[in-house]
Structure formats: structure tokens, C-alpha cells
Amino acid sequence: MSNVFIAFQANEDSRPLIEAILADNPGATVTESPGMVKIDAPWHLTIRRKSIEERTGSRYDLQQIHVNLITLSGHIDEDDDQFTLSWKQ
Amino acid sequence: MTIDLKTINIKPQRLTYAHVAKYIGEGKAPSRYQEATLGAQQEVNFHYRPTWDPDHELFDTSRTALQMSDWYAFKDPRQFYYASWTMARARQQDAVEANFEFVESRGMLDMISEDLRKHVLNVLTPLRHVAWGANMNNSEISASGYGTALTAPAMFHAMDNLGVAQYLTRLALTLAGPEDLDAAKSAWLHDPTWQSLRRYVEDTFVVQDPIELFVAQNVALDGLLYPLIYEVFVDGHVALKGGSAIAMLTAFMPEWFSESSRWVDSVLKVMAAESDDNKALVTNWARRWEEQAATALLPVAELALPGTGHTALEDVRTQFRARLGKCGISV
Numbered sequence: 001m002s003n004v005f006i007a008f009q010a011n012e013d014s015r016p017l018i019e020a021i022l023a024d025n026p027g028a029t030v031t032e033s034p035g036m037v038k039i040d041a042p043w044h045l046t047i048r049r050k051s052i053e054e055r056t057g058s059r060y061d062l063q064q065i066h067v068n069l070i071t072l073s074g075h076i077d078e079d080d081d082q083f084t085l086s087w088k089q
Numbered sequence: 090m091t092i093d094l095k096t097i098n099i100k101p102q103r104l105t106y107a108h109v110a111k112y113i114g115e116g117k118a119p120s121r122y123q124e125a126t127l128g129a130q131q132e133v134n135f136h137y138r139p140t141w142d143p144d145h146e147l148f149d150t151s152r153t154a155l156q157m158s159d160w161y162a163f164k165d166p167r168q169f170y171y172a173s174w175t176m177a178r179a180r181q182q183d184a185v186e187a188n189f190e191f192v193e194s195r196g197m198l199d200m201i202s203e204d205l206r207k208h209v210l211n212v213l214t215p216l217r218h219v220a221w222g223a224n225m226n227n228s229e230i231s232a233s234g235y236g237t238a239l240t241a242p243a244m245f246h247a248m249d250n251l252g253v254a255q256y257l258t259r260l261a262l263t264l265a266g267p268e269d270l271d272a273a274k275s276a277w278l279h280d281p282t283w284q285s286l287r288r289y290v291e292d293t294f295v296v297q298d299p300i301e302l303f304v305a306q307n308v309a310l311d312g313l314l315y316p317l318i319y320e321v322f323v324d325g326h327v328a329l330k331g332g333s334a335i336a337m338l339t340a341f342m343p344e345w346f347s348e349s350s351r352w353v354d355s356v357l358k359v360m361a362a363e364s365d366d367n368k369a370l371v372t373n374w375a376r377r378w379e380e381q382a383a384t385a386l387l388p389v390a391e392l393a394l395p396g397t398g399h400t401a402l403e404d405v406r407t408q409f410r411a412r413l414g415k416c417g418i419s420v
Binding site for chain 1: 096097098099118120121122165166167168173177
């Protein structure tokens with residue numbers, strides 16, 4: 001089994017993002033390091049704009065994730081509404 | 090020589106203040122909105138009652154007839170605290186600024202016929218006094234209401250209304266000049282068209298109950314005025330007659346109205362869901378003030394849309410009732 005992962009700086013901006021990812025990806029596990037939060041998920045992981053907006057109560061542009069993004073692995077498939085990391089099986 | 094770098098992960102003992110943890114539970118990280126809102130209402134150590142109102146404490150839940158077991162239940166769906174609110178409004182201000190520049194640099198206002206220009210000024214400029222009234226009323230809600238979850242957004246709402254008044258002023262200055270502001274003030278004070286609306290605004294100034302005031306101003310009056318003026322009149326009527334530039338310059342108002350309606354609706358929903366007594370109380374207020382607001386707006390609707398004002402207002406009222414219905418209040 002291969003994991004994809006994505007890591008963000010641990011701060012107020014990325015908190016709703018992390019909550020949204022964990023809610024949308026049941027297989028995801030979170031590791032909190034000092035100053036960083038890393039999320040691993042088997043095979044694929046999706047970030048949905050709508051889930052983030054539900055949490056923040058305001059409009060969210062998925063490109064905003066890059067402000068706090070540290071690193072990621074996996075093939076990227078993105079549009080205005082979602083951002084998916086995956087490995088081809 | 091090797092240097093061994095180690096990181097030590099120190100788990101914080103507490104993630105937030107005790108007064109916030111009381112509401113969200115121990116061991117949970119709060120959002121900035123929760124931290125700025127929950128438990129922030131002053132409750133104790135007021136030894137003396139205010140001299141101007143000895144029947145009440147300085148912050149007193151009995152100023153309103155509405156009964157709430159938890160005054161923090163009024164969550165703002167926009168999650169505005171001071172920083173997020175100012176940032177959101179700064180972005181909108183930039184957008185409006187760009188619109189003004191676009192319209193002015195292309196001389197779009199010169200393309201509007203003289204008749205339409207006069208008509209727009211006659212309808213929109215006196216409304217700056219209405220927006221100022223909304224500013225006064227929301228300041229009052231913030232001052233005499235209870236619980237930061239309600240009073241903080243009410244203060245933001247007050248300042249937003251001041252912004253609306255300023256945009257209307259700027260529109261009048263751009264379209265005409267300072268003499269139009271005087272003309273509009275004189276119309277507001279003396280022209281029979283505006284007297285019923287002026288009476289409504291001035292009547293709300295003396296409403297003592299902050300929640301009744303919330304219903305009268307933010308629910309009833311704004312709920313009819315904004316769709317009627319900015320959606321039906323500006324975006325429909327004026328834009329069709331070649332005044333799209335006006336719609337660009339008032340772009341903030343409909344955008345702000347649909348955004349702030351989310352807050353107003355959520356407050357209504359919470360009040361109606363709390364108890365049947367509250368529901369009856371709020372329904373009663375909403376029914377009474379909506380009827381008065383509709384009467385007050387009728388001459389303005391006829392001024393804005395000669396001949397069709399009455400039907401336009403009735404359509405807006407139907408939409409308004411449907412909106413309240415979704416919040417659990419049947420008017």
C-alpha cells in the first residue's frame with residue numbers, strides 16, 4: 001500500500017483545512033509535529049473547497065492552500081472545487 | 090564533529106482560555122472566532138447600576154422580552170471577529186474603488202440620460218438617511234443587547250450601514266454635487282414621499298427592546314428595502330434604461346445584503362428554535378414591523394418604479410415571507 005501525504009504549517013489558517021481533509025478522507029491519519037501538521041492517506045486524498053467553506057463561513061480559493069503548504073507527494077489533480085493527490089494503482 | 094539536531098515536541102497543557110473551554114469543551118483547539126467571542130461578555134463585578142437606568146444592570150438580559158438559556162447560541166455563520174471582518178470589508182472597498190475608477194475613467198456617467206440621472210438621485214440619495222438610521226439602531230442593539238455573539242456582529246453591522254451611507258453620498262457627489270445632498274435632505278424632511286419611511290426610521294429610534302429593534306431594523310426594513318431598491322430598482326429598472334454604471338457604483342449593497350442576511354437569518358433561526366414563547370414573540374414583532382415597513386416603503390416604491398411600484402413591493406414581500414418561513418417564522 002502506498003501513501004500520499006500533504007503537510008501544512010500548523011497555524012490558524014490551516015486548521016479548518018486540516019479539519020476538512022480529515023472529515024472528507026476517512027482513511028487519513030494526522031501527525032502533529034512542532035510547527036507542522038502532516039496528513040497521510042492510503043492511495044488518495046481529496047481537499048474539497050466546499051468543506052473548507054462550511055468551516056470558515058467565508059469564500060475560499062483552493063490556491064490559498066499554497067500559503068501554508070510545506071510539502072506533498074502524489075499525482076495532483078486539481079480544479080476550482082477540489083484538489084486530489086493519488087497514486088495510480 | 091557531528092551535530093545532532095533533536096526536536097522536542099511539547100504538548101501544551103491547555104489549548105485555550107478556561108472561559109472559552111467552558112463552551113467548546115476541554116482539549117479542543119478553538120478558532121479565532123470562538124476565542125474572540127465565547128465567554129467575552131462582561132458578567133460580574135458591576136457594583137452599581139447605571140444612573141441612567143437604575144432598573145437594569147449595565148449588561149442585562151431583561152432589557153429584552155426574549156428569553157435565552159444561552160446567549161452565545163447566536164453564532165455568526167460568517168465567523169466575523171474584528172480582524173476577519175475588517176479584511177473582508179477592505180477587499181470589498183478595493184473592489185468598489187476599482188468600480189468608481191472604471192466608471193469615471195471611461196466617462197460612463199456622461200452616457201446616462203439627464204432624466205435617468207435625476208430619477209436615480211431622487212430615489213437613492215435620501216436613502217443615506219435611512220442607512221444612517223440603521224447605523225444608529227445597530228449601535229443601540231450592540232449597546233443594550235446581551236452576549237458578545239450577538240452584540241459584536243451588531244456593531245459590525247452598524248459600521249457596515251455607515252459604509253452604505255457613505256457609498257450613497259459618494260454616488261450623489263459623483264453624479265451631481267454637494268447641492269444634491271442638500272436637496273435630498275430637504276426631500277427627506279419635507280417631501281411627502283419620504284415622510285412615512287422617515288416616520289418608520291424615527292419610530293425605531295425609540296424602541297427600547299434590543300431584539301425588537303433587531304427585528305424592526307435588520308429583519309423587516311432592510312429585508313424589504315434592499316431587494317426592492319438594489320435588486321428590482323437599480324439592477325433591473327435602471328440598468329435596463331442604460332444606467333449599468335449606477336449598478337457598478339452600488340455593487341457593495343446587494344453583495345453586503347446577501348452576506349449579512351446569512352447572519353440575520355441564523356439569529357432568527359436560533360431565536361425561533363429556542364422556545365415556543367420566543368417564536369410567538371418574534372413572529373409577532375416580525376408581522377407588525379413588516380407590515381409597517383411595507384406601508385412606509387410604498388411611496389418610495391412608487392417613486393422608484395412609477396406604475397409598477399406596488400406590484401414590485403408585493404413581490405418583494407412574498408420573497409421576504411418565504412425567507413422568514415425558512416427561519417421557522419411564518420408571517
